[in-house]
Amino acid sequence: MYLTKPTFFSRINNTEAKTTHDEYWHPHVDKVTYGSFDYTSLLYLSDYTEDFGGGRFVFMDAGSNKTIEPRAGRVSFFTSGSENLHRVEKVHWGTRYAITISFTCNPDHGIGDPVLM
Numbered sequence: 001m002y003l004t005k006p007t008f009f010s011r012i013n014n015t016e017a018k019t020t021h022d023e024y025w026h027p028h029v030d031k032v033t034y035g036s037f038d039y040t041s042l043l044y045l046s047d048y049t050e051d052f053g054g055g056r057f058v059f060m061d062a063g064s065n066k067t068i069e070p071r072a073g074r075v076s077f078f079t080s081g082s083e084n085l086h087r088v089e090k091v092h093w094g095t096r097y098a099i100t101i102s103f104t105c106n107p108d109h110g111i112g113d114p115v116l117m
Contacts, residue, residue: 001039039077040084
């Protein structure tokens with residue numbers, strides 16, 4: 001397994017979306033959105049109901065949805081394929097912070113280890 005890109009920091013609040021990428025509330029599959037993703041991980045940096053309202057992570061399962069309430073320090077890790085269709089609820093108030101770190105099984109999509117200067 002290799003780190004891949006993009007890895008990104010997200011700050012989500014209730015301001016109007018400027019681009020379609022900002023429309024995080026639509027159901028999507030990470031492997032389709034970012035072709036290099038085989039596994040997706042999220043590190044939450046803020047707390048649901050304390051720092052923001054809405055913004056829960058929702059797996060869109062056929063039988064019933066599974067919802068994750070973000071908590072600072074909580075990590076979510078899942079395969080990035082169509083088996084994990086998901087979305088994020090719209091944030092109604094406050095700001096939701098998270099870091100997305102992605103992994104690939106393909107060495108050609110891997111990124112090198114960071115170089116400390």
